[in-house]
Every structure is written in C-alpha cells, then in structure tokens.
Amino acid sequence: MGDLSRIGVAIDTQLLRRFDHFIAQKGYQNRSEAFRDLIRDRLVGSAVVAPNAFVVGTVTLIYDHHTRLLPEKLTDLQHEHHHVIISTLHAHLDHESCLEVVVLRGKSKEVQKLADRLISTKGVQHGRLVMSSPETAADHHH
Ligand code: NI
Numbered sequence: 321m322g323d324l325s326r327i328g329v330a331i332d333t334q335l336l337r338r339f340d341h342f343i344a345q346k347g348y349q350n351r352s353e354a355f356r357d358l359i360r361d362r363l364v365g366s367a368v369v370a371p372n373a374f375v376v377g378t379v380t381l382i383y384d385h386h387t388r389l390l391p392e393k394l395t396d397l398q399h400e401h402h403h404v405i406i407s408t409l410h411a412h413l414d415h416e417s418c419l420e421v422v423v424l425r426g427k428s429k430e431v432q433k434l435a436d437r438l439i440s441t442k443g444v445q446h447g448r449l450v451m452s453s454p455e456t457a458a459d460h461h462h
Contacts, residue, residue, distance in 0.1 A: 334416065369453050371429040376406075377451035379435045381423040386416055387443035394441060401434045428453070 331339075343354040352423050370376055398405055404426035411419040422438065424431045431451060439447030 338396070344462055349425045365389050369428040369451060371427065373428045373453050375424075375431050375451050375453045377431050377435065377449055378422045379424065379438050379447065379449050380443050381418075381420040381422070381438060382413075382446040383405070384416045385412075385418045390441065390443040391418075394420065394438060394444075397434070397441070400451045401430075406436060412413055 321409070338442075340351070343351065344443070346354070348354040348357075374456070381394070383390055398408060404424050406423040406425050408423070409421040413419050424434065428451070432449070435449035435451075439449065
C-alpha cells in the first residue's frame with residue numbers, strides 16, 4: 321500500500337447500518353478495509369473496456385417517481401442521448417417506486433458517461449451499469 325490518506329464521508333445512517341451488516345457478513349474487521357475493496361472493485365470494473373470500444377449495456381435505475389422533477393430529468397437525459405439508447409423499459413413497482421432499464425449501444429466512453437449521469441441524478445436510489453463488449457466477448461468463444 322502507498323501513502324495513506326484519511327477522508328471523511330457523510331453517509332445516510334440507515335445506509336451505513338446496512339453497510340455494517342453487509343461487511344460483518346463478509347467477515348471484514350473494519351469499515352476501512354471494506355471501503356477500499358469496494359472502491360477497487362468499482363475502479364477495476366470501469367477500466368476493462370477501451371474508451372472507443374463498441375459496447376452494449378444496460379442501466380438499471382430504481383427511483384421514487386414522486387421526487388420532484390426526477391422522471392422529467394431522466395427522460396430529458398435520454399432524449400438528449402437518443403443516439404446511444406436502443407430501448408427503455410419502465411415498470412411501476414408499487415405506489416412510489418419505479419424500475420427503469422435503459423439499453424445502450426455505442427462507444428464505451430459515451431455509454432459510461434450517460435450511465436454515470438443517469439445513476440448520479442439526484443433522487444435515484446440505486447443504479448447499476450452492466451456493460452459488455454461484443455468484440456471482446458467474441459474472442460472468448462471456443
Ligand atoms: Ni413508474
């Protein structure tokens with residue numbers, strides 16, 4: 321390990337409680353080690369594909385449609401980037417929660433950027449991008 325930096329992170333109490341439960345189940349001795357592993361995992365996951373590689377992907381979003389202007393913001397973003405979006409599926413899970421799955425196709429950097437913007441939109445409770453490169457995947461066929 322290189323030099324150590326200490327950071328302070330503000331986190332929702334409920335979320336932290338769930339995180340503590342999660343890391344206890346995984347056998348972590350402390351939060352720092354668990355945070356480091358999560359960060360490494362995310363960094364590795366986003367670095368596999370070259371920026372200009374052609375990829376397909378899905379972004380899954382969970383959000384409360386009562387959050388002010390959130391559905392509009394997500395729709396605006398998708399219209400702005402219609403050239404990388406193949407399709408969007410929307411499911412009304414219950415009175416509040418929506419599930420949206422956006423299917424993307426294009427250069428890795430464009431897909432990643434749009435996914436990041438959708439996921440980081442204020443009010444989105446959970447978001448995840450799953451990306452696959454048909455070219456890379458083809459190399460693994462036997
Ligand atoms: Ni809905």
